[in-house]
Amino acid sequence: xxxxxxxxxxxxxxxxxxxxxxxxxxxxxxxxxxxxxxxxxxxxxxxxxxxxxxxxxxxxxxxxxxxxxxxxxxxxxxxxxxxxxxxxxxxxxxxxxxxxxxxxxxxxxxxxxxxxxxxxxxxxxxxxxxxxxxxxxxxxxxxxxxxxxxxxxxxxxxxxxxxxx
Amino acid sequence: xxxxxxxxxxxxxxxxxxxxxxxxxxxxxxxxxxxxxxxxxxxxxxxxxxxxxxxxxxxxxxxxxxxxxxxxxxxxxxxxxxxxxxxxxxxxxxxxxxxxxxxxxxxxxxxxxxxxxxxxxxxxxxxxxxxxxxxxxxxxxxxxxxxxxxxxxxxxxxxxxxxxx
DNA sequence: CTACATCGTTAGTAGGACTAACGCAACAGG
DNA sequence: CCTGTTGCGTTAGTCCTACTAACGATGTAG
Numbered sequence: 001x002x003x004x005x006x007x008x009x010x011x012x013x014x015x016x017x018x019x020x021x022x023x024x025x026x027x028x029x030x031x032x033x034x035x036x037x038x039x040x041x042x043x044x045x046x047x048x049x050x051x052x053x054x055x056x057x058x059x060x061x062x063x064x065x066x067x068x069x070x071x072x073x074x075x076x077x078x079x080x081x082x083x084x085x086x087x088x089x090x091x092x093x094x095x096x097x098x099x100x101x102x103x104x105x106x107x108x109x110x111x112x113x114x115x116x117x118x119x120x121x122x123x124x125x126x127x128x129x130x131x132x133x134x135x136x137x138x139x140x141x142x143x144x145x146x147x148x149x150x151x152x153x154x155x156x157x158x159x160x161x162x163x164x165x
Numbered sequence: 166x167x168x169x170x171x172x173x174x175x176x177x178x179x180x181x182x183x184x185x186x187x188x189x190x191x192x193x194x195x196x197x198x199x200x201x202x203x204x205x206x207x208x209x210x211x212x213x214x215x216x217x218x219x220x221x222x223x224x225x226x227x228x229x230x231x232x233x234x235x236x237x238x239x240x241x242x243x244x245x246x247x248x249x250x251x252x253x254x255x256x257x258x259x260x261x262x263x264x265x266x267x268x269x270x271x272x273x274x275x276x277x278x279x280x281x282x283x284x285x286x287x288x289x290x291x292x293x294x295x296x297x298x299x300x301x302x303x304x305x306x307x308x309x310x311x312x313x314x315x316x317x318x319x320x321x322x323x324x325x326x327x328x329x330x
Numbered sequence: 331c332t333a334c335a336t337c338g339t340t341a342g343t344a345g346g347a348c349t350a351a352c353g354c355a356a357c358a359g360g
Numbered sequence: 361c362c363t364g365t366t367g368c369g370t371t372a373g374t375c376c377t378a379c380t381a382a383c384g385a386t387g388t389a390g
Binding site for chain 3: 380
Binding site: 020021022023024025026027028029030031032033034036037038040041052056059060063076077124127130131134135136137138142143145146147149150151152153154155156157158 | 185186187188189190191192193194195196197198199201202203205206217221224225228241242289292295296299300301302303307308310311312314315316317318319320321322323
């Protein structure tokens with residue numbers, strides 16, 4: 001409907017090598033898909049009054065044990081300036097406990113509570129469902145492969161931030 | 166170094182099924198990798214005084230021909246409210262031309278200039294290099310597979326935004 | 331004691347996605 | 361012909377997230 005508008009100079013590119021580069025650029029595909037994924041996850045978690053950082057912190061505590069805020073920062077990838085707020089939200093909901101570390105009075109030791117563990121189980125269910133939706137078009141083997149490729153790429157770029165002058 | 170801190174309650178999860186869920190969640194891998202990818206691409210393009218939206222518009226013009234701003238919006242995924250600024254930047258650099266459409270005086274017809282085509286070739290080179298860096302750890306066949314998986318996922322979620330009441 | 335690093339915290343920046351509303355033009359129906 | 365609806369380009373502004381800067385308090389090394 002939107003009228004005809006073009007058809008005057010078509011894909012007469014001049015360089016025949018790239019058919020539709022826009023749609024094939026991995027960086028574009030990545031940010032597009034991540035936008036969808038983030039939306040999906042954020043909305044799904046919002047429905048149970050949670051955010052993805054909540055999950056990250058709780059899971060990290062469950063799997064690697066208690067730690068200082070700075071430790072959690074490194075484990076989860078949350079900036080330590082943002083960690084404050086996340087931990088406040090979690091503490092309000094009695095999912096974690098913040099206690100001063102007697103061995104190093106700069107530190108707080110963060111511990112997951114029993115309610116926190118319950119909460120984590122719930123969030124894991126929610127996320128399982130959301131990931132089922134996210135990866136719906138892929139067969140199980142493809143999902144594994146996808147995760148594996150992502151992991152390799154991410155590991156590479158984590159350890160190789162930049163040559164940088 | 167960072168002290169010992171934990172070792173008191175270890176990964177005694179209670180649900181043996183998920184070893185390290187945090188690191189395996191596709192949504193987390195995606196946003197992590199996209200963050201790196203965006204950084205890489207933004208910095209790379211900034212070095213040649215460009216932004217990723219510039220590329221998107223120029224490539225769209227080259228491949229699908231001229232179009233109104235709204236058309237370009239749909240083709241590139243840029244919101245039409247943001248398109249204004251992008252086109253201003255491109256016009257300042259003489260990479261596109263904005264001419265009123267005589268057939269529909271609400272519209273501007275956007276055309277790529279000769280300098281724009283040169284520019285696009287340059288940006289394509291830059292992006293090729295950046296993608297080489299981005300996908301460095303993957304073999305050629307794996308890169309194709311990765312792009313293919315991403316495409317399938319993205320297509321799925323583009324056409325299935327949400328069931329939504 | 332001095333110099334420096336790390337901790338938790340507050341504040342603020344920059345960018346991107348997205349919404350709301352405007353004036354204008356086109357179009358469809360009565 | 362008026363009338364309401366729709367699409368257009370544009371401006372303004374919101375919300376969120378990643379990220380930086382700096383602070384006082386504390387720890388550590390020389």
